[in-house]
Amino acid sequence: MNRFQIAALGAVLLAAQAEAVITGQVVDATDLQPVADARVRIQTTTGDPVLTDASGQFVITDVPAGSVVVTAVPTYDSSRAINYITGAASAADGDDVFITLQRMPANDLPPPYEPGSSFTCSACHADQHSEWQDSNHSNAGVNEWVLDLYSGTGTPGGSAGYVFRDTHDPGDTGFCATCHAPLEDAQNPGNVFLDEIGLIGAFDGVTCLACHQMAEVNENVSALHHLGNTLYRFPDDGSFTPFWVWGPLDDVSFSTMRASYQPQFKESRFCASCHEYNNPDTGAPGQNTYTEWLASPFAVEGPDFQACQDCHMPAASEPGPISSLGGQPVRPPEQRRSHRFTGATPTTLSDAIELDLQAIQQGEELVVTANVTNAGAGHHFPTGISIRNALLVIEARIDGNPLTQSGGDVVPFYGSATSTDGPDDLAGLPGKGFARVLEGRINGEGPTVRPVLFIDAEGVSSDTRIPSGQTDSSVYRFDLSGITENTNAEVSARLIYRRAWRDTVVTKGWTTTPTGGPIEIEVDNQALSLPIAGIPPLPTFPVPGPGLGALLALALGLLLMGFGLGRRATR
Known part of the structure; x- marks a missing residue:
């Protein structure tokens, strides 16, 4: 063996010695039988674990210096006769460890029992x-x-x-x-x-x-x-x-x-x-x-x-x-999760839902297009229980006066309460509603009504919610025929999220959510000013009035015409 081969062999041996390895076996604590397919890892590490083989054996490589905790547990499976809780052992580079897993009881407590606070x-x-x-x-x-x-x-x-x-x-x-x-x-x-x-x-x-x-x-x-x-x-x-x-x-x-x-x-x-x-x-x-x-x-x-x-x-x-x-182990951020379960808030809604507003003049009409895009929510907007709803409200004004809507959708019935007529009652205004309206008979009896809760629902009356990643586009037309001079139109759009039907909120007297939050959230609003070309009235021309002679000739002609028609009728 020459000196180059000796050097190469030495490098291989040094590399093998440098590789940190922990070996071991995972067994059932009751009968000491090997546990296959247990997930073995160094505690708090990320990535895929090492799985034990049929004899419960495992090898962990790339072990850090010093003492570590090695854990093992199979994935819980209700169809398997025996399941386990996580076991652990301390180890260091070069150790061969023995991890025993305690069995989970096969039977559950019979009720009644108190799970605790x-x-x-x-x-x-x-x-x-x-x-x-x-x-x-x-x-x-x-x-x-x-x-x-x-x-x-x-x-x-x-x-x-x-x-x-x-x-x-x-x-x-x-x-x-x-x-x-x-x-x-x-x-x-x-x-x-x-x-x-x-x-x-x-x-x-x-x-x-x-x-x-x-x-x-x-x-x-x-x-x-x-x-x-x-x-x-x-x-x-x-x-x-x-x-x-x-x-x-x-x-x-x-x-x-x-x-x-x-x-x-x-x-x-x-x-x-x-x-x-x-x-x-x-x-x-x-x-x-x-x-x-x-x-x-x-x-x-x-x-x-x-x-x-x-x-x-x-x-x-x-x-x-x-x-x-x-003394608890420090874990990477991805293993530490928030337990606030944040849902619809002004911030999350504005981050997830986009509103775009456009307007043009087409002859004697102002044409407004509103695009609502569910860009960031991983579900429909809105989602959850059926009382959740959202409203798009469009306004067009000139000199502060609202223009008359000549085409397009209006906010549906659930935008208002049946017993009030205030600024929050929006049904009938130019706009659109986004909701799933369920219908059915209360307790399965009587007439079909809407909206109902899911427990009374027999079908869906309408579903206008916006799926994730999709855009709802709606067009609204306003009459400009009375505008005779050049001016500006002010157009606005508001997108409002409501946690409950307006009628339910008013009937029950709710003023906040159970956690003290707002019942209504303005998700977004857009406004624009558009120059309007006035439409002048059609020109008129004076018609000369008839003289006295012309009026007498007309009267004589009508008299003679009547005399002639009368003679024909007597023949």
């Missing part, structure tokens, strides 16, 4: 709990608007107008508690009355455990939450504790949490458990936000792909722990 979680997750308290998920079980519509008990004026329990059979729950108080309704699916909930976790609404004890969401997305597409689990190990949780991270090794890995927490289908459902009896749509997302540009795999969580649970801006306890 969200404040239990706040002891270790103060930041997430604080964010959640500002969200619409918080206190969903006592949402004033929902209770007003359900039992008339949310606000002082809540008993006015439509009240579900006053108009339906005594045993009809309406399924409101299914999503608004899921921790109680999960114990007796579909049979809990929202105004009769009693558990602390139910009053919290869509609380921490309402999501993190959802073990799976199947493909039956048109079913209503745990009435068909969601699997809630409260494992029974003989001494109940609420801390059996599922989540999107496969390396949470804190033993008290008993964490299992469920990748659906990062998928839009997870949100579909409550935000996608139809009327169980008629099939009429309730919410179809997930289906809308599937049809959107954001659902296409690629650089622009975004799941629901990417918008509504954005990543943190800097690294940090996910627990407020001391």
